[in-house]
Amino acid sequence: MAQYVVKQGDCILSIASSFGFFWETIWNDPQNASLKQLRKDPNVLLTGDVVYIRDKQIKQESKPTDGRASFVRKGTPAQLRLQLLDRNHQPRKNLSYNLVVDGALRSGTSDGNGWIVEPMPPNAQKAELTVVDQGVPEKYSMGLGTVDPITESSGVEQRLKNLGHSTTSGVGPALKAFQKKYGLPESGNPDDATRAKLKSIHGC
Amino acid sequence: MGDPAQPDQGNFTASRQSSGDPSFSALTPKYEERLIILAQGKTFQNEQIGDWAIPSYLSQRLSNLVVIDDRNMTYADDVQHVNFTIQRVTTKSDFVKWLQTDGAHVVYCGHARLGQGPCFGDSADPGEEWGSHAPDALTTGILPSGFPYIGLPLDEIADEHQYTVSPVSGDDDKPAASDCHPHARQLYNNMTKFSVSDLAPKIQASSDAMTALLSNAGPNDTFWGYDATGESGKWERHVLCSCNWQNTGNPMDMGAVQISCKAYICIACSTFIHFYPVVRKLKGWTKDGDNHYAYWTTNATASAAMTAFWLYRILSYPQRNDYQPWEASLEYAKQMANRDYAGSVAKYPSSLI
Numbered sequence: 001m002a003q004y005v006v007k008q009g010d011c012i013l014s015i016a017s018s019f020g021f022f023w024e025t026i027w028n029d030p031q032n033a034s035l036k037q038l039r040k041d042p043n044v045l046l047t048g049d050v051v052y053i054r055d056k057q058i059k060q061e062s063k064p065t066d067g068r069a070s071f072v073r074k075g076t077p078a079q080l081r082l083q084l085l086d087r088n089h090q091p092r093k094n095l096s097y098n099l100v101v102d103g104a105l106r107s108g109t110s111d112g113n114g115w116i117v118e119p120m121p122p123n124a125q126k127a128e129l130t131v132v133d134q135g136v137p138e139k140y141s142m143g144l145g146t147v148d149p150i151t152e153s154s155g156v157e158q159r160l161k162n163l164g165h166s167t168t169s170g171v172g173p174a175l176k177a178f179q180k181k182y183g184l185p186e187s188g189n190p191d192d193a194t195r196a197k198l199k200s201i202h203g204c
Numbered sequence: 205m206g207d208p209a210q211p212d213q214g215n216f217t218a219s220r221q222s223s224g225d226p227s228f229s230a231l232t233p234k235y236e237e238r239l240i241i242l243a244q245g246k247t248f249q250n251e252q253i254g255d256w257a258i259p260s261y262l263s264q265r266l267s268n269l270v271v272i273d274d275r276n277m278t279y280a281d282d283v284q285h286v287n288f289t290i291q292r293v294t295t296k297s298d299f300v301k302w303l304q305t306d307g308a309h310v311v312y313c314g315h316a317r318l319g320q321g322p323c324f325g326d327s328a329d330p331g332e333e334w335g336s337h338a339p340d341a342l343t344t345g346i347l348p349s350g351f352p353y354i355g356l357p358l359d360e361i362a363d364e365h366q367y368t369v370s371p372v373s374g375d376d377d378k379p380a381a382s383d384c385h386p387h388a389r390q391l392y393n394n395m396t397k398f399s400v401s402d403l404a405p406k407i408q409a410s411s412d413a414m415t416a417l418l419s420n421a422g423p424n425d426t427f428w429g430y431d432a433t434g435e436s437g438k439w440e441r442h443v444l445c446s447c448n449w450q451n452t453g454n455p456m457d458m459g460a461v462q463i464s465c466k467a468y469i470c471i472a473c474s475t476f477i478h479f480y481p482v483v484r485k486l487k488g489w490t491k492d493g494d495n496h497y498a499y500w501t502t503n504a505t506a507s508a509a510m511t512a513f514w515l516y517r518i519l520s521y522p523q524r525n526d527y528q529p530w531e532a533s534l535e536y537a538k539q540m541a542n543r544d545y546a547g548s549v550a551k552y553p554s555s556l557i
Contacts, residue, residue: 013220020234023222041221076536079221081228087282089232115228122220129231138233139212146217158217164232166278166287173278176270188272203228204221 001031006049011145012042017076017122019053029054042204044147044155046125069189078122080144083201084114084131087164089181089201091115092133101144120144150199156190159202229480235280235287237524238309241290241465242515243299244470245314246325246333246344246506256508258515265516284525284533285298290515295343296324300461308465309518309530312472313511318356318435319385319478320447321349322470322547335367336447341456348457349448351385351480351492355442358436362409362417369395370446371418374426375399377469379444385476388430388444395444397426420441435473435504450486458482463489467497467534469514471507476500476557494529499538505554506545513541514556 004015016023026032027042030050050130063069080101084092091114099106099116102124110116110131120127127142148155157171165174172188179186182197190198218229237508242258244250250257265370267316270278279288283350293299299322302308317323317334325333325344325367355373361369372379374397381392388395392553401422404411428444449457463483480500483489489496501510517537525533542555 013222041219043221043225049227077223079223079225079539080218081221081225082218083228083230085230085232087232087280087285095534104381120220124220124416125217140216140231141212141214142216142218142229144218145220147219161234162216162230162232164234166234166237166280166289168237168287169272169276169278169289173270173272173276176272177268177278177280180268180270186270202230 001055002053004051004053006045006047006051008047009143010047010146011045011050013076013078013122014145015051015053017078017094020056021053022074022076023122026051026053032112039149039161041204044144044149046149046152064136076122077120078123080116080118080120082116082129083203084110084116085163085201089163095131095133097132098130102126147204150195153190156195156198159198162202165189220417228552235285237287237292238289239288239305239307239517240290240309240311240515241299241302242290242511243310243311243312243314243322243324244294245507247328248325249294249326250330253508256512258302258512259290261512262290262516262519267520269519271404274353281519281521281525282522283523284417286526287366288519290414292322293443294326296322296341296345296347296456297343298323299324299335300314300347300456303461303463303465303468304465306466309467309469310410310465311469311511311514313507314472315507316475316478317346318360319350319354319355319387319474321346321449321479323347330364330366332367334365335369336369336457338447341454343523347461348411348452348454350447350449350482351388351449352383352446353379353388353444354385354447354517355388355391355430355444356430356438357438357442358403358414359408359440360434360436362407362414363442366409366413366417366539369415371421371427371429372444374428376428378425384444387432391430391479394430394432395428396430398441398443399424399426403427403429403443459485463487463496466495467499469499471501471505471511471514473504473507473552473554474501476502494531497530497534499534499556501554501556503554504552506549506552509549510541510545510554510556513544514515517541517544 012027013023016026045167089105097111101120106118124144127138131138160174167174176188250388259271277290302310312322315323323346333344336348365386381389429442431441436438449459517540521533521536538556
């Protein structure tokens with residue numbers, strides 16, 4: 001059993017992949033029960049979290065001498081699921097895009113609900129998205145696996161930024177604007193209701 | 205409108221998903237960030253301007269205005285695609301700091317002090333904060349920004365506001381007309397030398413008090429001056445004062461300020477006459493493409509009302525405006541603020557130009 005300390009950009013999917021496990025194997029390991037209880041989402045960890053990595057188990061297969069043995073490694077598919085929203089948090093439909101994930105280009109059009117869903121390697125670190133709206137390109141640089149838990153102030157700020165709120169004057173004013181938009185008490189503080197709404201609109 | 209050439213939206217965060225995981229990361233474009241500084245001068249601070257106080261005037265009209273506190277607010281305009289940060293300041297040093305800040309939209313609301321310059325301070329009482337010799341001159345008093353020589357009414361100096369001036373001695377040559385404020389220039393041929401005894405009967409203050417305010421004048425001193433109808437509309441005796449700001453060594457005058465803000469809106473009485481020739485010509489701060497805009501007032505104006513109209517119109521410009529040149533929205537604000545003003549403030553028929 002090894003302990004792995006989470007770095008920026010890690011998630012259970014990427015950690016499991018790098019150690020040669022399915023993500024469920026790691027996430028559902030009883031040794032990680034407290035982490036699972038704390039973070040709830042296997043793809044949203046915090047730098048410094050500790051993940052227990054079980055030892056590899058040797059699997060033996062009996063085959064006849066000189067026989068041919070085939071082994072198929074099961075993949076660990078990962079996706080990047082994005083929803084393009086306008087400033088009123090309504091879907092931005094049918095926008096053409098180019099998405100470069102760790103150097104690999106994919107092109108397409110957001111669907112009728114603003115979705116972009118593309119496969120990617122579980123360890124991909126960076127994505128560059130260019131969306132064209134009314135002929136005007138918008139470029140977004142994304143760190144993959146970098147969303148912090150909503151319980152953290154950094155996670156609140158990241159989601160506010162992703163949702164178009166300026167934090168130039170601090171997180172408080174951005175939170176107030178978000179709370180105002182959704183009819184929440186305008187405290188400027190990340191109370192439970194605000195965190196829940198942020199997570200819901202942001203998607204994770 | 206041209207195509208808005210948007211820069212990179214910047215850095216975002218996203219999570220990875222396994223197959224079948226319904227979670228996602230939302231992406232929303234950012235608006236352009238713009239900064240507006242409202243510099244409220246002496247007796248034009250919020251507690252002194254009633255209905256025109258900011259942010260209350262704006263929050264009654266803009267539902268998206270987020271009031272952080274009574275000095276800071278933000279407003280994301282969904283039509284312009286601009287996120288405005290508005291900051292209210294009340295000291296000379298803050299005003300100067302923002303005048304020297306690239307990209308800032310600086311609005312001065314206050315007194316012109318008969319052309320001497322913007323003036324700051326918390327108190328409405330008479331005293332040195334009304335002049336350029338305030339004890340705490342870094343934060344209060346006048347920021348000298350006018351013509352080098354200005355004729356100041358005696359009762360304004362000695363009775364109404366009671367501040368020290370630097371009168372031009374009768375022992376010195378009469379200053380060149382071109383260095384004088386237009387009001388003094390008009391009366392240049394009437395300029396004469398006044399003795400202290402010529403001045404004393406014109407004011408209520410004691411002779412001793414007056415001579416102290418004339419930079420500790422002696423009883424036999426004379427000063428250049430003239431009699432004329434002043435800004436108050438009364439026939440008054442004026443004493444010509446040195447208000448120079450060039451090469452003075454004073455860190456708080458127009459000579460020391462390196463203006464670099466993107467727009468300077470000077471809303472006080474008759475700022476087009478008082479300051480436009482100084483800032484634009486003498487100081488040489490000229491418009492440079494989509495930069496260094498300046499707006500001024502004609503005539504005496506109700507500064508707080510005009511300022512409220514200006515801010516509201518800037519924030520509610522009805523077209524997409526992100527990453528666009530500012531001229532169209534500034535001109536719109538000028539026209540609409542003038543219209544608002546003409547429809548509501550009859551006492552001071554002024555306009556922005």
